Each structure stands twice: as structure tokens, then as C-alpha cells.
Amino acid sequence: KAGVTQTPRYLIKTRGQQVTLSCSPISGHRSVSWYQQTPGQGLQFLFEYFSETQRNKGNFPGRFSGRQFSNSRSEMNVSTLELGDSALYLCASSTSENGELFFGEGSRLTVL
Amino acid sequence: AQSVSQHNHHVILSEAASLELGCNYSYGGTVNLFWYVQYPGQHLQLLLKYFSGDPLVKGIKGFEAEFIKSKFSFNLRKPSVQWSDTAEYFCAVNAPYGGSQGNLIFGKGTKLSVKP
Numbered sequence: 577k578a579g580v581t582q583t584p585r586y587l588i589k590t591r592g593q594q595v596t597l598s599c600s601p602i603s604g605h606r607s608v609s610w611y612q613q614t615p616g617q618g619l620q621f622l623f624e625y626f627s628e629t630q631r632n633k634g635n636f637p638g639r640f641s642g643r644q645f646s647n648s649r650s651e652m653n654v655s656t657l658e659l660g661d662s663a664l665y666l667c668a669s670s671t672s673e674n675g676e677l678f679f680g681e682g683s684r685l686t687v688l
Numbered sequence: 689a690q691s692v693s694q695h696n697h698h699v700i701l702s703e704a705a706s707l708e709l710g711c712n713y714s715y716g717g718t719v720n721l722f723w724y725v726q727y728p729g730q731h732l733q734l735l736l737k738y739f740s741g742d743p744l745v746k747g748i749k750g751f752e753a754e755f756i757k758s759k760f761s762f763n764l765r766k767p768s769v770q771w772s773d774t775a776e777y778f779c780a781v782n783a784p785y786g787g788s789q790g791n792l793i794f795g796k797g798t799k800l801s802v803k804p
Contacts, residue, residue, distance in 0.1 A: 579731075609790030618797055619778065624790035632791045666732065670790055676722070677792060679732040 578602065580680035582667050588686045594655040597683045601648050601669030607631075608650040609677060610642060613664040622665075625650055654685075662687045690715040692781050694795035701769050702803045709764040709798050711779030721762040722780040722792065723753055732778070738762065749773070771804045 581600040589595050601608050610622040621634040625644035642652040648669075654661055664684050668677035695710035713719065723735040736747025743755040753764045762779060776799050780792040 607790050609792075611794075619780075619792075619794035621791050621793070626790075634791075668732075668790065676734060676737060677790065678734075679724075681731040 580667055580669050580678055582665075582680035582683050584683055585681065586684050586686075588688060589657050590688050591657055591659060593657050594653060595657060595685060596651055596653045597665055597667075597685075599650045599652075599667030599669075599680060601650070601667075602671075602678055605669035605671045605678070606648055607670040608644055608648065609668045609670070610650070610652050611666040611668065612636075613666055613682070614662075619666070622652065657687045659687050661685065690781060690783060690793045692779050692793050692795040694777075694779055694798050696798045697796070698799045698801070700801045700803065703771055704768050705802075707764070707766040707769045707773070707800070709777055709779075709800070711762045711764065711795060712760050713762070713779075713781045713793075714760065715781060715783055716760075717783060720782040721753075721755060722782070723747065723751070723762075723764050724778045724780060724794075725775050726778065726797075727775045735764070735777070769800070769802050771802045773800060774802045775800060 583598045607626045609624040612620045623642050624632045628644045639655045644650045664682040666682045668679045670677050691714045693712045721738040724732045725735045726732045736745050738745045738755045746752045751766050755762050776797045778797045779795040782792050
């Protein structure tokens with residue numbers, strides 16, 4: 577079974593630009609969550625989607641948004657990039673109600 | 689708000705030493721508890737989990753963790769570490785009621801370095 581796939585793996589943007597990251601969950605998983613990982617703040621929850629609906633949202637500004645498609649694939653978008661948005665963005669998929677998440681390798685975003 | 693505290697930022701051990709990594713959480717209700725591990729250059733993967741039942745849970749690679757409800761703790765242990773255990777370890781909690789399944793609260797992580 578293929579794991580969670582995230583694209584692109586690495587990208588460099590400049591301040592003010594916007595970025596879209598993609599995530600393909602494990603087949604059969606309908607829940608997709610996004611996390612931001614930084615050395616200072618650790619892993620922070622961004623949002624969760626289930627059946628194309630945002631089910632939960634973390635404490636991030638409105639510049640961070642996401643969506644989920646009917647095939648469970650998900651995208652997240654960050655607009656008006658700031659230097660502090662440089663991070664590893666992790667996607668995780670799940671099928672159970674117990675919070676066991678399967679993570680992708682992440683998309684490393686560098687904002688210059 | 690829920691929080692997860694991991695007591696040690698960086699632990700350095702020699703091979704064959706015993707390991708215990710501390711984890712405390714703040715949520716007072718029913719919780720699901722997890723330890724995830726991130727090996728160098730690899731993605732986060734589940735080490736073990738506790739949902740209910742026996743508070744001593746066993747995971748992969750000889751790791752185990754004990755849930756002590758009265759202490760809000762879920763410490764990770766391994767009797768004898770190996771060089772290949774060098775990684776970053778994250779404790780996480782999920783509140784099944786009031787939260788959602790994809791919303792885990794993670795601790796800041798503990799880096800374990802095992803000297804050969």
C-alpha cells in the first residue's frame with residue numbers, strides 16, 4: 577500500500593508570494609490533516625479535512641487555507657508569504673476514530 | 689487548552705543503556721495517547737499508542753510506555769537502546785470527544801542520541 581505522498585518536497589519562495597502544497601492520502605483514508613513543523617514551535621496543527629469538509633482548524637491566520645477533493649486528496653495554500661512561514665509542512669491521513677495518523681515526508685518551504 | 693510536555697530536549701546515552709522519556713499532558717478527560725518517532729531523514733511514524741485497557745503498552749522495536757492516569761503521564765521506556773534508536777521522539781495526545789481524530793497535540797520532542 578502506498579504511503580502518504582506530498583508534493584513538492586522542497587520549494588523556495590519570496591515574501592509576498594503564495595504557495596500551494598499537495599497531499600495524496602493512503603488509499604481508503606478519508607481524513608487528511610496538515611501540520612506545520614518548525615524548530616521553535618514544534619509540530620502545530622493547521623487543519624483537518626474529512627469528506628471534503630473542514631472538520632477542525634488550528635490557531636493560524638486566515639492566510640493559511642486548505643481544501644479536500646472528492647478523491648480525498650488535499651491541498652493547502654499559504655498566501656502573502658512571510659519569513660516566519662518557512663517550515664516543514666506535514667500531511668497525515670487517517671481512517672480510524674482513534675487519531676492514529678500516517679504522515680508523509682513533508683514539503684519543506686523556505687521563504688526568502 | 690490542552691498541552692503536552694516532554695521533559696527532556698536532548699538525551700545522550702551509550703548503547704545498552706536504559707531509556708525513559710517523560711511525557712505529561714494537561715487534558716483531564718478521556719484521551720488517546722501516542723508516541724511517534726522521526727528517524728533522521730525519514731517521516732514521522734507511530735511507535736505505540738494507548739486507547740484504553742492495560743496501561744502498559746508495547747510498541748515496535750522493543751519500546752513500551754506506561755499510562756498513569758493520576759499523574760497525567762505517558763512515559764516511554766526501552767530497557768536497552770541501540771545506535772539505531774537515534775531519532776527524535778514525540779509524545780502526542782488526542783481527545784476523542786470535543787476534538788477530532790486528526791487533531792493531535794504534540795510535545796516539542798526529545799532528541800535521542802545513542803553513542804556506539
